[in-house]
Amino acid sequence: MTISPIENGIVLDHITAGKGMELYKALGLAELDCLVAVINNAYSIKMPGGRKDIIKIDAEIELNLDIIGYFDPGITVNVIKNGVNTKLPKIDPPKEIKNLIKCKNPRCITSVEQELPHIFKLTDSENKVYRCIYCESKAK
Amino acid sequence: MRNLIDILDLTTSEIDELVAVANDIIESPQKYAHKCAGKKLATLFFEPSTRTRLSFEAAMYELGGNVLGFSEAQSSSSAKGESVADTVKVVGYYADIIAMRHPKEGAPLVASMNAGIPVINAGDGGHNHPTQTLTDLLTINREKGRFDNLTVGFCGDLKFGRTVHSLIGALSRYKNVKFVLISPKELTLPEYIIKEVIEKNNIEFVETTNLEEVMGQLDILYMTRVQRERFFNEQDYIRLKDSYILTPEKLENAKEDMCILHPLPRVNEIAVAVDNDKRAKYFEQAKNGKYIRMALILKLLEVE
Structure with a gap:
């Protein structure tokens, strides 16, 4: 199977195999009107199991890097301009994420006040633990 | 503008300051009788409480201020x-x-983000209750004169007890503190508190199911209630409930100057006969709650 190279756009590489569609949805890529390819189970020397997912976006768009950092800091972001590839520095997990995930604690104030933003803070960067700022429940 | 949402919002030196002010209030209450004249405390109690609400209200009145508010959600908007x-x-x-x-x-x-005036958390579900922890700390200070070099036993429901979790967090910042965690296996301290609070601060701790076995080691015994509804089956509850009831007999091996604390209300986890023991400090603790809240109100209102 061949997917043609991009002249101007973004390639998200080294996505854990099977997680490509999840990231596609989290980044809201379905709303784009440009060409987007999600490649599942591509061959990889680097990735465990020898498989990875790749997302190719055929347009210069602004990506929310916090989402990628939260999703998996190991993902490589390549920005391509006029056929020249620039690899972005490694993305650290964001210190805070807003409205990306929801608090599932039924005792949390967010469970009854729907308009509150769901905000999680990184409380343990080593183990990538995020906790709800309101009830301190661990993100699942 | 400052709020108090979590006990860890306060540094150890701020806790020392609050304790010093509370001790001064106890010594010379007249000095503080008009400090909050013209100021109003709103007690917004969306669920019922006896001690906490009344001690906040008494605290504000004793500072010369006024109080408005409600004591249950049904009487609020x-x-x-x-x-x-x-x-x-x-x-x-x-x-x-x-x-x-x-x-x-x-x-x-959420309130602190929107009120435009200082907010004190007077208890949010099973989560935080920082003024109870301040009350506990003031009592420990008055009874022991220190927060370091203490062996503190927590007994009863350590899984759901928010007062236990907060006090462990607060005491974990002091040197040479040791925790003895006494509970049935069903109600042990949550793993995340052991990992993220106790072990992270290199605090020595032991877990046991037997209160009498460890009684002699303790400088402070913090009792909580083992509630029937926390057990999956009635038989386990019946088997275990008496193990965690403090009686004069169980205190036989306790240190002479050990201090028994309980956040109250007490149901049956401390026998009434223990009330006469000089080591029983739980009613003193409830009294201290008013003074530390006075100190806290002064601090958050920035009253000199």
Whole structure:
């Protein structure tokens, strides 16, 4: 199977195999009107199991890097301009994420006040633990 | 503007300051009798409470201030579906400081983001109750004169007890503190508190199911209630409930100067006969609650 190279756009590489569609949805890529390819189970020397997912976006768009950092800091972001590839520095997990995930604690104030933003803070960067700022429940 | 949502919002030196002010209030209450004249405390209690609400109100009256508020959600506009944010925005126009109790975890934090005046968390569900922890700390200070070099036993329901979790967090910042965690296996301290608080601060701790075995080691015994509804089956509850009831007999091996604390209300986890023991400090502890709240109100209102 061949997917043609991009002249101007973004390639998200080294996505854990099977997680490509999840990231596609989290980044809201379905709303784009440009060409987007999600490649599942591509061959990889680097990735465990020898498989990875790749997302190719055929347009210069602004990506929310916090989402990628939260999703998996190991993902490589390549920005391509006029056929020249620039690899972005490694993305650290964001210190805070807003409205990306929801608090599932039924005792949390967010469970009854729907308009509150769901905000999680990184409380343990080593183990990538995020906790709800309101009830301190661990993100699942 | 400062709020108190979590006990860890206060540094150890701020806790020392509050304890010093509370001790001074106990010594010379007349000095503080008019400190908050013209100021109003709003007690927003979305669920019932006896000690906490009354001690906040008594604290404000003894500082010469006034109190307004409600003591249950049914008598507030939340019964009509108003959000916490909207309620406190309005209260912020009428009062100078808020003490809030709410059944939902994080509600006081939401209030602090919207009120425009200082907010004190007076208990949010099973989450935080920082003024209870301040009360515990003032009592420990008055009884022991220190927060370091203490062996503190926590007994009963360590899984759901928010007062236990907060006090462990607060005491973990002091040197040479040792925790003895006494509970049935069903109600042990949550793993995340052991990992993220106790082990992270290199605090020595032991877990045991036997209160009498460790009694002799303790400088402080913090009792909580083992509640029937926490058990999956009735037989386990019946088998275990008496093990965690403090009686004069169980105190035989305790140190002479050990201090027995309990956040109250007590149901049956401390026998009434223990009340006469000089080591029983739980009613003293409830009294201290008013003084530390006075010190806290002064601090958050920035009254000299």
